[in-house]
Amino acid sequence: MPIEITMPALSPTMESGTLAKWLKSEGDMISAGDIIAEIETDKATMEVEAVDDGKLARLLVTEGTEDVPVGQVIAVLLEEGEDESVLDEIVTKAEQKSQKPEKKAKADESDDGQSEEAPAVLPARPRAASVPDEEEIPAGTEMVKQTVREALRDAMAEEMRRDDTVFVMGEEVAEYQGAYKVTQGLLEEFGDKRVVDTPITEYGFAGVGTGAALGGLRPIVEFMTFNFSMQAIDAIVNSAAKQRYMAGGKITIPIVFRGPNGAAARVAAQHSQNLAPWYASVPGLKVIAPYSAADAKGLLKAAIRDQNPIVFLENEIMYGHSFDVPKLDDFVLPIGKAKVVRKGSDVTIVAYSIAVREALKAADALAEEGIEAEVVDLRTLRPLDMDTVVASVRKTNRCVVVEEGWPVCSISSEISARLMEEAFDYLDAPVTRVTNEDTPTPYAANLEKLWLISPEKIVRAVKAVCYRD
């Protein structure tokens, strides 16, 4: 069979090119690897190598022809001992083909199982099963007061006792007992094999942690603060989050990246910011940002057991706050489930992390003025529990989203958009947002205060959506 040489694709985007020059003539014997022609694309001039041996029997495109579509036959090669007589038929066929409109010609060749165009209909995305409403803490459970810090530490310690593939690594997590003392006592109990101090090398240890998960361990990687995770975001997004998909499901990365996130106090722009929206935008990650100590404990335990890469966002200011934590041997909460932390009928305030505290304060103030706010704590940011948010908005018909973070491309803008799509008919007022100001975090006490969300700002926004002044 004579071999048809077609216009090659020389780049991912090339559709056609100019046949600039033939470097061989009809009748030449060529062998694989010989340069036979030069092609110009919009990007560069490239050489075309022969892939087979044989005699260059016919050149079908003349030098200088522009816009030769990829796939068009440009020459015919005869293998050793082949007869020229078969040529005419092939050449006529090839010429007919090249005269047809380009699309058609492509379609003709594409009965090879490869579709030339995107499927017309995007299949419906399977809806993730919503997490059932279950009582999270059995009635009558004894509660103990614990700080968020202690709850997080207990969560790690319990999971480390339960599964010896769980280990903690990060800067100052072992000997120093944690920069914010969240890993206090872990070194003593579990030893330096499982509580590993790292050099100051975020990109490196986020990658090493991901590799350890790839190798069958369950790493908890602590960032001293999430500000420094920017150095490691490539490992989290490109290595941890995407590997399973790229591997067609053959890879599992059970890892938790955790540490304080959000504004701290008076540490200026580089040490004080909320990166939740960055991580929550990435398919392949789960993102958790609890408010209370009980949620911190139950969700961190769930995160450590989960088979997926998880970004677990704590808040430095909340570390020292105490909450009731259930005294249970194994208190694990479902990931992806929001929680109504205050019931109300007039307006829904959606918040997460420290913003829940501000929302609750605002709700108390509003109650005094006769407005009953329902406060929804998202707890998990990816996947977002819109069921709970929408159920609340269907009841209250108004919504204010509060976020201790920037407004642009944020969790609050996401919730607003989703409410437009999923609850438009139930809204009596536009969804409104209360966020930090859209500037880097200032240092000066007065400016920082102005920059941050506050109960007063929330009260104002709620009154606006309730058309009260």
Place this chain on the structure above:
Amino acid sequence: MLEFYRQMSLIRRFEEKAGQMYGQGLIGGFCHLYIGQEAIVVGFQSALKKGDGVITGYRSHGHAIVTGASSKEVMAELTGRDAGIARGKGGSMHMFDPEAGFYGGHGIVGAQVPLGAGLAFAAKYKGDDSVILAYFGDGAANQGQVYETFNMAKLWSLPIVFIVENNQYAMGTSVARSSGQQELFRRGEGFGIPGKLVDGMNVLEVRAAADEAVAHVRAGKGPLLLELKTYRYRGHSMSDPAKYRTREEVKTTREERDPITFIKKRLLEDGETEETLKVIDNEIKAEVADVADFAQNAPEPDPSELYTDILVES
């Protein structure tokens, strides 16, 4: 030695076919061929045992085939088919076969190096005696995360061999134009990691160096850095106009240092016959033709596959 010849020839013919299919539009995106570098993976893999792990960058077809993936699965991945090794979701740069100890297939230059150290960390943590090979390029050798990793690997004495496949170019930038200190095997010295320069075109030398390195690391003596001098004949990826080097340079390397020509010559000197090699050549030719045919005709992933394999559903 015959097996070296077979594996190297298989990679060579496979890659030539892939290049050809790319030209026909059957393979899309970025496609980085391994032609010229075959002796490295073939030599190293022969020194490993079951349970050892391998990780590399996007130039991953050869590594996948040699660690145990079938050429069929690899080619079907290139054509983006459901039968591909990553079910058509990874493509040329993202081959994975963890069962066989192959952990990808990574597209971010240098990112595979800390991941490899993490695999080594896991091996040491679990107390098995497996060894990890982390391959990366001369360009990747300038990435900061590589040095962060060197430091931790030495600090924790991880069982890993760092392998620089120095094919002398990172896309269009030669080592001379990118590296203040061009002896890449010495780049571990500041971290206490011993290095060695090896001829990556000589599979027997590669194998000897691999045996030595793997034994050292397996014995718990800490990481090593090997620089394998090699050359890629083709462009960086398919869309490379190759204006940064002369045709002469490629031709001379091909004629004087080709790893397959080398091993073939040695085999013949050792009394192997042309006929035996011809039989192997023909087998490979048939396999590659068969694989190409399969990869063109296998069905694409079902549209519903768009939404699967993102998370482990519990």
